[in-house]
Amino acid sequence: MGIGWGRTLASALRASGKQTLLVPERAAVFVEVPLSLGVRYELIENWLVANVAANVAFVGNQSGELLSPYRTPGKDGTLVTVGGFPTLGTSWAALAGLGILL
Helix, strand or coil: CCCEEEEEEECEECCCCCCCEEECCCEEEEEEEEEEEEEEEECCCEEEEEEEEEEEEEECCCCHHHHCCEEECCCCCCCEEEEECCCCCCCCEEEEEECCCC
């Protein structure tokens, strides 16, 4: 268990076609609380081990320009609203492995 602070960044975006848009680089920050659990078992004593680990990280307290709509001039000069990016969700990971004890 722990706690972390992170930042996610989207580079400048350019769109062309029916509308020509330029959205500047935007960022958001978040707090993450990861939880991990794992087990290890010696298949051959003092030589070969098997292990399994799982991790889940809960994300909260997200804020920043990346998540908010942005207004930018379009091809004809009128303001066009570009939606914000979705918030980050919970992440899951699992790992299984074999190891040799040296």
